[in-house]
Amino acid sequence: MDPIFDLIKQETERQRKQVQLIPSENFISEEVKSALGSDLSNKYAEGYPGKRYYQGNKIVDEIEQLAIDRGKKLFGVPHLNVQPYSGSPANMAVLVGLLEHGGKFYGMQLSAGGHLTHGHPGVTFSGKYFQSMQYGVNEEGKIDYEKMAQDVEREKPKLIFVGATAYPWILEWEKFSRMAKSVNAWLVADVSHIAGLIVGGVHPDPAPFVDIITSTTHKTLRGPRGAIIGVTENGLAKDPEAAKKIDKSVFPGLQGGPHLNNIAAMAVAFEEASRPEFKKYAEQIVKNSIVLAQTLKSEGLKVLGTENHLMLIDVGEGMGKEVAQRLEENDIIVNKNTIPNEQGSPFRPSGLRIGTPAMTTRGWVEKDFEELGKRMAQIIKK
């Protein structure tokens, strides 16, 4: 047998045996997996349902349309594109579709919890081919809305990205909306991390406040790797061409054929996320997160958070990597991360990033996380 299958088996065992706490990871259902591993992977379908460049697309048109319809309902948007290959290409499609080359936009600093695609200077397309400005967080690790509003007023960016990979607090969409409106900027909510919490009703919904929503589908939403771009009623009111601009930017602007197996798996995940059980799942993620943070705090650790699915722990200057390794030796998987106002470096950061979505899928509840918190504290303090 091809050794790759033995390696896959080993990885499945690793995922089951260890405690998985990386906040961007999750466990997909067997149904999602079966759509992902289907014959849809064989088909080419450049274009959109009803407007393809290849023959033989009658069935995949229905599949993509179903994914679009379910996703529109789930995210509460009048227009949805389900073709982006992943979160980074989705964000690229938004910037390329809505801004001129070199256009000015605003995004959260990587070190404050933002994403590379939100304008990280030097190394990313978003920082190299656009004029990116970055906002950070205050001493408490929170967005300073007043300062940000003043900066927006002064700099007048054409677009504002809101969304993060390591921000343990609620995002206040209404405040961002006021800032964006004051300078007529596009407001984009990148809800990759929190999509499952939003559709599960435990994080405020950006749809009434923003113009564009981007999201990966594989984090708290618990679907396949992939991404969506939604255009809201506000977005269409701001520019009636917004939906067309986004679609053209994805294809033919940046991508070729859509990954139909992923799109079918997305449709399955959207249906799962619209069930009442998913609401309970989302609620449990946050309950577990709060209990874990409280336990770690009561053990004397410096915890930042939490109001959502994740938290940061300050484990001492430059110590993140070493402590993450020690936890791995004890079968607890987390990742090293910068903390707000980091004194170390991105390679030797001072924090750990920890989240509850994956183990909540496995059925863990408060008492499991309390026990885990005590064990983790012992290992961290060693």
Ligand SMILES: *Cc1c(COP(=O)(O)O)cnc(C)c1O
């Ligand atoms: C994960 C994430 C992305 C990127 O997704 P990839 O699928 O890894 O490219 C973009 N933005 C945010 C906020 C994310 O959390």
